[in-house]
Amino acid sequence: MQEIPLTQILFVSTALFFIGMYGLFTRRNLITLLMSIELMLNSVNINFVAFNKYLFPDNLDGLFFTLFIITIAAAEAAVAIAIIINLYRSHNSIDVDDATEMKY
Amino acid sequence: MSNYFYILWIPLLPLATFVILGLFGRKYLSSIAGLLGTTSLLTATILSFVAAKQYFFIDGKVNGIYQKIIALKYTWLEFSPNVSIDLGIVVDPISVMMLVVVTSVSLMVHVFSLGYMKGEERFATYYAFLSLFTFSMLGLILSANIFQVYMFWELVGVSSFLLISYYFNKPSAVAASKKAFIVTRFADLGFLIGILILGFYGGTLDIGLLIERFTSVHSTQFLSITSASFLGASMLTWGLTLIFMGGAGKSAMFPLHIWLPDAMEGPTPVSALIHAATMVVAGVYLVARMFPVFSMDESALAIVTYVGAASALFAAIIACTQTDIKRVLAYSTMSQIGYMMFALGISKNGGENGLGYMASMFHLFTHAFFKSLLFLGAGSVIHMVHSNEMKDMGGLRKLMPITHIAFLIACLAIAGIPPFAGFFSKEEILTAAFHENKIIYGIALFTAALTSFYMFRLYFSIFWSKEATISSPAHDGHESHGEGPWVMKLPLLILAACAVCVGFVPFSQLVTSDGAALETHIDLVFSIAPVILSVLAILLAASFYKNQNGKSAKVTNAFGSFYTAAYKKFYVDEIYIFITKKIVFPFIGQPIAWFDRNVVDGFMLLLAKTTAKVAELIKGLQSGKVQNYAMYFFGGLVALSILFIYIWK
Numbered sequence: 001m002q003e004i005p006l007t008q009i010l011f012v013s014t015a016l017f018f019i020g021m022y023g024l025f026t027r028r029n030l031i032t033l034l035m036s037i038e039l040m041l042n043s044v045n046i047n048f049v050a051f052n053k054y055l056f057p058d059n060l061d062g063l064f065f066t067l068f069i070i071t072i073a074a075a076e077a078a079v080a081i082a083i084i085i086n087l088y089r090s091h092n093s094i095d096v097d098d099a100t101e102m103k104y
Numbered sequence: 105m106s107n108y109f110y111i112l113w114i115p116l117l118p119l120a121t122f123v124i125l126g127l128f129g130r131k132y133l134s135s136i137a138g139l140l141g142t143t144s145l146l147t148a149t150i151l152s153f154v155a156a157k158q159y160f161f162i163d164g165k166v167n168g169i170y171q172k173i174i175a176l177k178y179t180w181l182e183f184s185p186n187v188s189i190d191l192g193i194v195v196d197p198i199s200v201m202m203l204v205v206v207t208s209v210s211l212m213v214h215v216f217s218l219g220y221m222k223g224e225e226r227f228a229t230y231y232a233f234l235s236l237f238t239f240s241m242l243g244l245i246l247s248a249n250i251f252q253v254y255m256f257w258e259l260v261g262v263s264s265f266l267l268i269s270y271y272f273n274k275p276s277a278v279a280a281s282k283k284a285f286i287v288t289r290f291a292d293l294g295f296l297i298g299i300l301i302l303g304f305y306g307g308t309l310d311i312g313l314l315i316e317r318f319t320s321v322h323s324t325q326f327l328s329i330t331s332a333s334f335l336g337a338s339m340l341t342w343g344l345t346l347i348f349m350g351g352a353g354k355s356a357m358f359p360l361h362i363w364l365p366d367a368m369e370g371p372t373p374v375s376a377l378i379h380a381a382t383m384v385v386a387g388v389y390l391v392a393r394m395f396p397v398f399s400m401d402e403s404a405l406a407i408v409t410y411v412g413a414a415s416a417l418f419a420a421i422i423a424c425t426q427t428d429i430k431r432v433l434a435y436s437t438m439s440q441i442g443y444m445m446f447a448l449g450i451s452k453n454g455g456e457n458g459l460g461y462m463a464s465m466f467h468l469f470t471h472a473f474f475k476s477l478l479f480l481g482a483g484s485v486i487h488m489v490h491s492n493e494m495k496d497m498g499g500l501r502k503l504m505p506i507t508h509i510a511f512l513i514a515c516l517a518i519a520g521i522p523p524f525a526g527f528f529s530k531e532e533i534l535t536a537a538f539h540e541n542k543i544i545y546g547i548a549l550f551t552a553a554l555t556s557f558y559m560f561r562l563y564f565s566i567f568w569s570k571e572a573t574i575s576s577p578a579h580d581g582h583e584s585h586g587e588g589p590w591v592m593k594l595p596l597l598i599l600a601a602c603a604v605c606v607g608f609v610p611f612s613q614l615v616t617s618d619g620a621a622l623e624t625h626i627d628l629v630f631s632i633a634p635v636i637l638s639v640l641a642i643l644l645a646a647s648f649y650k651n652q653n654g655k656s657a658k659v660t661n662a663f664g665s666f667y668t669a670a671y672k673k674f675y676v677d678e679i680y681i682f683i684t685k686k687i688v689f690p691f692i693g694q695p696i697a698w699f700d701r702n703v704v705d706g707f708m709l710l711l712a713k714t715t716a717k718v719a720e721l722i723k724g725l726q727s728g729k730v731q732n733y734a735m736y737f738f739g740g741l742v743a744l745s746i747l748f749i750y751i752w753k
Contacts, residue, residue, distance in 0.1 A: 024731070024734055025735060033730075096729065096730050100728035101728060104724075104728075
């Protein structure tokens, strides 16, 4: 089977990152924002795995980092969803534009 | 050396009393506060007598000369290897003499206050303040470092302030305490500058070293301080004069005396302790402590002499006209301190010429006893009459026999009638003045006569003059106290005994400028003039005031405007008010206030306003929208990346 070149994998991860970023900036629903952040994290994961495989095939550091990031992403999702539920209880909405009290 | 270590306990005991009474006194100890303070001070007094005996009669003398012993030295703040503020205890003739004076007078005052202040609401606080004062005064006496002197000097000022304003619900007492504090504080500014001048040129703050360096004519420090000059006077003169300014403020020398008569607003025992016997002689003590340095500079000594003589005469004239008995005593104190000052001023250091120094210290010693006796006597009169005014008194000799006798002894002592204490010390001063400066001698002689006159004016007005009217009980709601309890009579008796016999202390053998014994003798022929003058003045006072007659009024009219001027204290207070209100406030105070309001405050306001404006402009960035923040974040990240990747390679 033919090897996939590193550049193509990096292309995918960059695309994923900017799709996440676009979502983060444009969507108003907090759940969607959370999903966008997950996308960005995953693009980082891809980078870690790809660089590990292509540059240092003898080491496992990149893979471990990925595992850590997945764990932290799970924890982060739990916290974020808790925040969102509380926000919904107080504002009856999960739209970021409705939660702008913390300003000057 | 260390066999004087126990002297440390003498100041520490009153300090401990102050802390205990200050913290717990009013709540828990108000019934035993007086007893506690008195007991602790009694211990201190006994210790200081032990120290005096040990120093003067056992091991202070080496080859016939009293040594200066540093009993304790602890470096507290070190500015550079040579310049440091040390806390130390110095044992030499004058410090031991002062220890005895301060502790015994303070003890008498403590005992007297047990009766005098009984029933006061802030009784424990009063004793706490008395202890604080005693601690500070003892610390001042024992200081080995001139900066340590300064610290205790200020502590003494604070405790004096606290005690003058003891009756703080009386506006006049509050005003008096502020006046005392501000005037002495102003003088202390001079003292501080003087310390800094001497410290700068001497390269040390240790008194012993300073004296050593400034008294040897060839030392580099002496050459540098005498060659540097400012406004036509050498820096040595400036330093010493400024130090004397501090002393003059504390000792109520003209023209910094204005606080002392007002300070009589405090409780009378306090006046006896602070404003008669101990604190006000701190200035004399300071000059005596630095005397070897003073003796190197003619002009500084001349200032001391003339300020002292002027104060002595000036205060004596005012004392003849005052009607408040405590004010008469206050001016008399000022006059007697003037005596001590000019006696120092005309003295030389060492040998036969050091007579003035010894006479000054002797007068300080005897004066402490008879003046505190006068004040305590006045206290017991005031306690009975409930008034300070002479016109409310008269004929009290039958009602208060003990006070009468004690007061008479004190008056004879201050008038210099043999064989009472004041005679001996005043004789020494007059002898010294006669040999050194005839003008000063004339002033001193005249002042001595005035002193006898006003003291006996006081005596006759209080105890003779008219028949007693106080005996009717409850004329102002108080029952007649009589002479008060024995705790008030006992100190009077003890001090009266002192006023009779302390003149026989062989003082010239013990306290002299160089530590060696000085041979003095009372020259009977010389004594005739002052004693006869005093007796004549007493007879004059008797003819005026023993019975109520018109003679004093006639003389008053004869003096006319001079009498009025003296009665108004020569308008010194008015001059001060004029200078401050018409000159200092409009020409110095207001420009400075303008500068402060417009320039200093203006700059600060500009800063604040600029900050507020900028904040107003950029506050829109804090929109509260999470996505905007994320945008700024990524924008910043991109900007930084570009910066680091392409620009700062």
